[in-house]
Amino acid sequence: MRLSWKxxxxxxxxxxxxxxxxxxxxxxxxxxxxRGPPAQQEYPMIDEAKEMGFVAAAGGVGRSGLATxxxxxxxxxxxxxxxxxxxxxxxxxxxxxxxACGKRYLFRILPKRFCFDNSGVRFSEAEYLLHKDxxxxx
Numbered sequence: 001m002r003l004s005w006k007x008x009x010x011x012x013x014x015x016x017x018x019x020x021x022x023x024x025x026x027x028x029x030x031x032x033x034x035r036g037p038p039a040q041q042e043y044p045m046i047d048e049a050k051e052m053g054f055v056a057a058a059g060g061v062g063r064s065g066l067a068t069x070x071x072x073x074x075x076x077x078x079x080x081x082x083x084x085x086x087x088x089x090x091x092x093x094x095x096x097x098x099x100a101c102g103k104r105y106l107f108r109i110l111p112k113r114f115c116f117d118n119s120g121v122r123f124s125e126a127e128y129l130l131h132k133d134x135x136x137x138x
Contacts, residue, residue, distance in 0.1 A: 001099035001132060003094060005128070008089065020112070022072075023051065023069060026070075027066060028104070031133045043108050044065070046127065048067040049069070110127045110128075
């Protein structure tokens with residue numbers, strides 16, 4: 001399954017900077033029989049998306065609480081340790097996640113930026129909740 005989105009960096013009103021990365025926390029449940037939308041509390045917790053208690057399995061992928069966490073997702077085409085060309089247009093981001101039939105995937109996507117003074121990371125107050133049901137019988 002591919003989860004994709006576009007984002008224009010608005011932190012500090014400097015959209016051309018490439019200092020935004022995303023943490024993508026997700027949880028998996030069975031698809032409910034009523035196929036109704038998930039409740040807020042079903043999504044991974046904000047602290048899980050903020051890497052609280054993160055245990056790496058491989059690099060920036062691991063567990064954070066009960067969620068799986070993908071840390072520091074950069075835009076499509078960005079090569080590590082390079083300075084991309086500045087852009088005033090929304091950049092495309094995506095993650096590919098192995099999916100199983102009959103499962104609901106619940107995502108909390110949290111932008112973060114690395115501080116100008118290298119003092120750490122600042123998480124956005126904006127966060128995005130998405131879900132996807134994988135129904136292979138249709």
